[in-house]
Amino acid sequence: MSAIDDHLDELFDLLAGNGAAGRRLLAEAEDHLYAAYRDGVATGLSDEDAARRAIEHFGSTRQIVRQLRGTGQPRSRKIRARFLAALSTAWRIAVVVGAAAGLSYLVYGVGVRALLIADPGRNTTCNYQNRSLPWSSSCGGTANVSLVIGAALLTATAVLWLTRRSTLHRTSLPQTTTTFISIVVALSVASALVLTFTGIGILQSFLPSQDRPIGNVNLSAAGVALTIAVVYTSMRIKPLLTHG
Amino acid sequence: MNPRGQLDLLLLAGLQRQQPVHGYALIGSVRELSADAFDLAEGTVYPALRRLESQGWVDSTWDDNSPRPRRLYRLTHAGRQALREKRRDWAGFSVAVNAVVTAPLSADHA
Numbered sequence: 001m002s003a004i005d006d007h008l009d010e011l012f013d014l015l016a017g018n019g020a021a022g023r024r025l026l027a028e029a030e031d032h033l034y035a036a037y038r039d040g041v042a043t044g045l046s047d048e049d050a051a052r053r054a055i056e057h058f059g060s061t062r063q064i065v066r067q068l069r070g071t072g073q074p075r076s077r078k079i080r081a082r083f084l085a086a087l088s089t090a091w092r093i094a095v096v097v098g099a100a101a102g103l104s105y106l107v108y109g110v111g112v113r114a115l116l117i118a119d120p121g122r123n124t125t126c127n128y129q130n131r132s133l134p135w136s137s138s139c140g141g142t143a144n145v146s147l148v149i150g151a152a153l154l155t156a157t158a159v160l161w162l163t164r165r166s167t168l169h170r171t172s173l174p175q176t177t178t179t180f181i182s183i184v185v186a187l188s189v190a191s192a193l194v195l196t197f198t199g200i201g202i203l204q205s206f207l208p209s210q211d212r213p214i215g216n217v218n219l220s221a222a223g224v225a226l227t228i229a230v231v232y233t234s235m236r237i238k239p240l241l242t243h244g
Numbered sequence: 245m246n247p248r249g250q251l252d253l254l255l256l257a258g259l260q261r262q263q264p265v266h267g268y269a270l271i272g273s274v275r276e277l278s279a280d281a282f283d284l285a286e287g288t289v290y291p292a293l294r295r296l297e298s299q300g301w302v303d304s305t306w307d308d309n310s311p312r313p314r315r316l317y318r319l320t321h322a323g324r325q326a327l328r329e330k331r332r333d334w335a336g337f338s339v340a341v342n343a344v345v346t347a348p349l350s351a352d353h354a
Contacts, residue, residue: 021294027313028267028290034312035268036286059285067291 003051004033007061014065016088025068033058088164089185095161096186100228102153104193104221109146111217116140183233190229197222251292253334254282256301256319256327264316266307267293293317301326 011029015022033054040050058064116139197218258274259265265273270293271286293315296302301323304315319327 024315025290025294028315029287031266031310031312031314032268032271032286032290057285058287061287063285064287064291067288068294 003048003055004037007033007055007058011061011064014061015068018065018068021068025064029058029064091160091164093185093189095157095164096228096232097189098153098157098160100190100193100225102150102157103228104150104197104225105146105153106150107224108197108217108221109143109148109150111220112139112143112146115217116143186232187229190225190232193225194222194229197225250334251284251289252296253327253330254278255289255292255296256323256330259302259317259319260324260327263318264305265318266310266314266316268314270317296323299326 008026008030012026015026018025036054036057037050040053041047045053254274255270258270258277262269262273267290271284271289274282275284293302293304297304297317299322301320302317303320303323304317307314307316
């Protein structure tokens with residue numbers, strides 16, 4: 001039942017950093033919610049209504065986690081939890097920014113390559129005012145370097161994401177205590193990417209017609225970064241709006 | 245009706261009636277006995293049970309026979325003593341509240 005799974009995911013996020021107490025509460029919540037759901041279905045409720053009622057009766061995840069934290073934690077544990085929260089936030093930002101930048105570079109590299117394949121004799125600039133990127137003097141070389149950078153960034157991002165997931169399971173690294181900060185930082189960096197690609201793209205749109213397709217490629221790369229920023233923000237901001 | 249101030253008493257009393265018991269059944273029992281009168285966020289019962297456990301009033305173990313991991317709770321000796329005291333306190337409290345809210349009004353305020 002996806003609504004219950006979503007609720008459990010949210011609880012998992014909030015409980016991380018609470019060690020054994022958090023893991024235990026999560027296991028009990030899972031058992032409780034599914035038992036309540038089964039009982040609801042047995043009394044004739046639809047799947048959705050049974051899940052909704054189970055979640056409503058269970059209560060707000062934040063209220064539950066506040067109560068758990070109120071059961072008493074030593075000061076050293078609170079400091080450790082804050083440190084881990086900061087680490088977790090930095091980790092999350094690296095994943096979001098890496099994904100946005102990696103995909104943007106990949107889109108740019110693929111786009112330029114496609115233009116060159118369609119017209120091998122194309123004599124065009126890959127950067128505004130005929131300036132090539134520092135690492136390459138040709139448009140094809142720029143595309144290749146962008147592809148390599150994009151692939152490297154995406155690989156690094158995937159590794160970061162996977163290690164973060166496994167570390168979360170192993171050490172109960174907290175995730176959401178600094179959700180707001182992670183949104184702000186990730187959005188800022190993604191915005192910088194969007195502005196860069198958009199800026200170059202718009203400038204190239206004013207160049208002679210043969211350079212306009214490159215401008216469009218830049219704009220597409222900006223669109224990818226913008227999409228990732230918007231999707232990430234909408235995913236993270238929902239629990240903040242729901243539970244304050 | 246929010247039972248928050250008396251949650252410990254309710255849980256200890258519920259545990260005394262039926263133990264060992266897992267959280268969901270305990271909540272169901274309290275809900276049933278109270279005729280669903282309490283506006284209880286069920287999820288908050290688990291931290292409360294953990295708190296009672298840290299006070300030594302409740303003991304718990306994983307239920308090996310359950311398909312999903314769940315804890316079975318039971319009252320400890322200290323928990324039974326605590327329940328007796330809380331029952332006494334509650335009886336005194338409810339008598340006092342009752343005395344105030346059911347006291348007849350004087351002729352001036354009627």
